Every structure is written in C-alpha cells, then in structure tokens.
Amino acid sequence: MRSRLLEIYQRLLRYFGHQDWWPARTRFEVITGAILTQNTNWKNVEKAIANLRKAGLLSPERLAEVSEKELCEYIRPSGFYKQKAKRLKCFLDFLKKYRYNLSLLFREDVHSLRRKLLALNGIGPETADSILLYAGNKLSFVIDAYTKRIFLRLGMGNPEGLLKYEQLQNFFQRNIPQRVDLYKEYHALLVELAKKHCRKEPVCNGCPLVDVCKFYRLTH
DNA sequence: ACCCAGGTGGCCC
DNA sequence: GGGCCACATGGG
Secondary structure, eight states: OHHHHHHHHHHHHHHHOOOOOOOOSSHHHHHHHHHHTTTSOHHHHHHHHHHHHHTTOOSHHHHHHSOHHHHHHHHGGGSSHHHHHHHHHHHHHHHHTTTTOHHHHTTSOHHHHHHHHHHSTTOOHHHHHHIIIIITOOSOOOOOHHHHHHHHHTTOSTTTTTTSHHHHHHHHHHHSOOOHHHHHHHHHHHHHHHHHHOSSSOOOTTOTTGGGOHHHHHHO
16 A cells, blocks of 8 residues: 555656645645635635735734734734634634744654644644644645545545545545655645645546546446 | 635623 | 534625
C-alpha cells in the first residue's frame, strides 16, 4: 500500500507540478487563513485577509487589540464571520500564554500541541493539522473533505474503515515517508486534483488518476 | 433559484 | 458514537 500512495503522489506532482503551499506570507497569516477557510471558498478568505492586511492587523499583538465586533467587519467576506471572529479571539487568548510568540508555541512537540489546539473552541482536526503542518512545520498530515472524496473515488475508502479523520490520517502517515515537505505538497496536490477533476460532478477528462478511479470505471 | 465552498460545535437519540 | 443542523458570504 505504501507504493500505491507514493505512486499517486508522484503522478500528481508530475502532472500538476509543485504547488508551493500554504499561500501566505507569515505563520500567523497561515493560522488566520486556516480558521477563516472553514467550509468557505478560498477566494472569500483572500478578501478577508486583504482587509486585515490593509488595516495592519496580521500580527497576533495587533489583532488582539481590536474588539471582536470590529474584527467581524474585516472578516465579513469569509462568511460565518461572527463565529470566526470568536474563534480567532479564542486562539489569541491561547497564544497570549506564549506571549504571542509563535516560535515559542511551536517549540512544543506535535502531539501535545495538537491536543491543546483541539481543546480550543473552533479548532477541529483539520484546522489543527493545517496550523501544525503549514505554520509550525510539524509532521501532521491534513485530511479534508477533498481528501476523503478522492479516496472514496479511488475505491480506498470503505475496506479498512478509512472514513474517520484520524484513521485516514494514520493511513497516510504510516504509508509515506515522514517528511514535512512531502506532507505539505501531497495535501496541496490533492486539493488541486479535487478542484480540477474530482468535484461532486467529476471531470474525468485529463484526470491524471483516471485509470485508477473506481468512479470512472463504474460509470464510463 | 438553486448548489457549492480547503469545518466545527451543539444537540438529540 | 453517529446523524442533523446552524453558521453567512460570494461565485457559478
């Protein structure tokens, strides 16, 4: 199974090229984006991030200063803005214990830090792992709706009960080399594949995995 | 006028 | 432990 996952990775990389994720300038911007993009189109998140940047608020200290109400106005385009303002504030309260110092935060080991992030209101497994991997350079593979959908289409979903988050995550982590750059690139490539070829209504033309896609074999 | 998007938490059984 | 539902904006 190890070779299967790596082969898929190689094919995606060859087809799409390096994705160079996460699209952000700083670690704090990664974290902010990770919370804002929850069930939300990235284009909308970009608008919210642009608002924050224009106001000079893309640092923990500065963002901690603005009221939750004011924060709502900046992030409105990203949707669920009242929830997300609260969630950002919640994370900042947590970060205050580290004197708003992300280097200090990420000095902690991945498992202990993951547990602490999951304990925060508004940070579930995907957001936690996005923060750990892309902001903290920690070995924590990100699973999202796209990843699940793709592996269902590939016919790798049900047999071992790989539907639950941690199960699918363990499956990846056990079967590919433990390298941060590989984790980052693989997730980015899966998102790219999903957007181009693995939507709810699949676009099989030109899909680099078309020959191994169970959905394709069943319906064409 | 629909459907969808890089989830999460709360409530119910 | 699993099955719904609210949360909200912008684009196709």
